[in-house]
Amino acid sequence: MADQDHAAASAIPWFVQFTAFKVDPAWRRLPHTARAEGREAFAGVVEEYASSITTWAYSGIGLKIGVDLLLWRRGVDPKLMQEMTARLLRSGIGCYSEISYQLFGYTRSSVYTRRPTSQEQAIDLNDRQTYLIVYPFSKTTEWYLMSRDARQGMMNEHMRVGHEYADIRQVLLYATGIDDQEFVVAYETEDLPRFSQLVTDLRATEARRYTLRDTPIITAIHYPLRDALALIG
Numbered sequence: 001m002a003d004q005d006h007a008a009a010s011a012i013p014w015f016v017q018f019t020a021f022k023v024d025p026a027w028r029r030l031p032h033t034a035r036a037e038g039r040e041a042f043a044g045v046v047e048e049y050a051s052s053i054t055t056w057a058y059s060g061i062g063l064k065i066g067v068d069l070l071l072w073r074r075g076v077d078p079k080l081m082q083e084m085t086a087r088l089l090r091s092g093i094g095c096y097s098e099i100s101y102q103l104f105g106y107t108r109s110s111v112y113t114r115r116p117t118s119q120e121q122a123i124d125l126n127d128r129q130t131y132l133i134v135y136p137f138s139k140t141t142e143w144y145l146m147s148r149d150a151r152q153g154m155m156n157e158h159m160r161v162g163h164e165y166a167d168i169r170q171v172l173l174y175a176t177g178i179d180d181q182e183f184v185v186a187y188e189t190e191d192l193p194r195f196s197q198l199v200t201d202l203r204a205t206e207a208r209r210y211t212l213r214d215t216p217i218i219t220a221i222h223y224p225l226r227d228a229l230a231l232i233g
Contacts, residue, residue, distance in 0.1 A: 012076065012107075013076070013106050013107055013108060014074050014075070014076065014106065014107040014123055015074075015075055015076055015077065015078050015081060015104070015105075015106055016072070016073065016074050016075075016104060016105060016106070016107065016123065016171070016173050016184075017071075017072075017073045017081055017085075017102065017103070017104040018070060018071070018072055018073075018101070018102070018103040018104070018134050018184065018186070018218070019070070019071045019073065019085065019099060019101075019102055020060065020064075020066065020067040020069070020070045020099065020100045020101035020102070020218060021067075021068055021069040021070075021071075021094075021097040021098070021099060021100065022066040022067070022068055022097065022098050022099075022100040023068040023069070023093065023096055023097050023232050024096040024097070024098075026096060027093060027096040027097075027232070027233065028232075028233040035093070035233060037092065038092030038093045038095075038096075039092060039093055039226065039229040039230065039232075040092065040226075041091045041092030041093075041094075042088060042091050042092040042093045042094050042229060043225050043226055043229065044091070045084065045087045045088050045091045045094075046071075046084075046088070046225055048087075049080070049084045052075055052076075052077065052080055053073050053074065053075040053080065053081060053084055054073065054074045054075070054126070055071055055072070055073045055074075055225070056071070056072045056073075056128050056222065057069065057070070057071060057072075057222070057223055057224065057225040057227075057228040057229075058070040058071075058072065058132050058220035058221060058222050058223065058228060059220060059221050059223055059228045059231050059232075060218060060219065060220040060221075061231055061232070063219045063220060063221070064216075064218050064219060064220065066100035066101070067100060067101065067218055067220060068097075068232050069097075069228055069229065069232060070132070070134075070218065070220045072128075072132065072134075072186075074123065078104075085099075093229065093232065101216070101218060103134060103135075103136055103173075103175075103179075103181070103184045104173070104175065104179065104184065105173030105174050105175035105178070105179070105183065105184045106173060106174050106175075107123055107171075107172075107173060107174070108174055110172070122169035122170060122171050122186075122188060123171045125169075128188060128222045129169060129188035129189055129190050129222065130189070130190050130221060130222055131188065131189050131190065131191075131192055131195070131219065131220075131221060131222070132186060132187070132188055132218075132219070132220050132221075132222060133186065133187045133188075133189070133195060133217060133218070133219050134184065134185070134186040134187075134217075134218050134220075135184075135185055135214055135215060135216060135217040135218065136175075136179075136180070136181030136183070136184055136185075136213065136214070136215075136216075137181060137182065137183040137184070137185045137211070137213065137214045138181050138182040138183070138211075138212040138213045138214075139182060139210050139211065139212055140210045140211070140212045142210060143210035154205070154206045154207040154210075155207060157205050157206060157207070158202060158205050158207045161198075161201050161202055161205060162198070162202070164201075165194065165195075165197075165198045167189070167190070167191075167194075168187055168188070168189045168194070168195055168198055169187065169188040169189070170185070170186065170187050170188075171184075171185070171186040171187075171188075172184075172185055172186075173185075173186075181213065185214070192219070
């Protein structure tokens with residue numbers, strides 16, 4: 001039954017957003033009480049939508065300029081996600097924030113694998129690892145003009161390398177035609193140097209020739225929401 005439930009969950013076309021907030025320095029000059037109330041107001045909005053939108057919080061302070069807070073959100077309704085974002089920007093610390101990065105897309109089954117591994121099903125999990133790395137990704141026109149068999153062969157090599165790092169989770173979102181990038185790629189890890197080695201190994205595969213864009217790269221650390229907000233001040 002558990003396997004059936006997981007299979008059903010994996011079939012849901014999740015709408016997923018990674019939203020980064022940059023906070024105005026004026027926020028940290030507010031009185032302590034005002035900042036405490038502002039953080040709580042922001043957290044209250046997240047909790048209000050929790051029945052429909054799952055949210056995980058990250059801090060990019062000291063890692064990525066302009067990412068004081070990163071929210072990874074998972075739901076099924078883009079309109080509701082937009083409504084929540086608008087509410088956040090009108091609530092507490094959100095009034096002192098602007099969105100510095102916004103990446104979004106949908107989940108769907110890969111055309112290159114028959115059955116995703118547990119490593120590739122991280123989007124359906126509710127526990128998160130310490131480090132998150134997320135970036136936009138697009139392929140070249142030449143990639144799509146090749147035969148399906150040629151692309152499959154290169155992806156097989158790519159996936160073999162990835163599976164050697166089974167402890168590193170991955171999420172792939174599809175955004176072709178609905179945003180500037182074709183995909184959003186996210187990884188979770190407990191070991192940043194090991195993740196860097198994975199990327200080094202992947203860049204030595206044949207498929208790398210057909211990468212058009214894979215920046216900016218955002219690295220952030222997972223915290224409970226209120227802890228991530230407290231780091232901002």
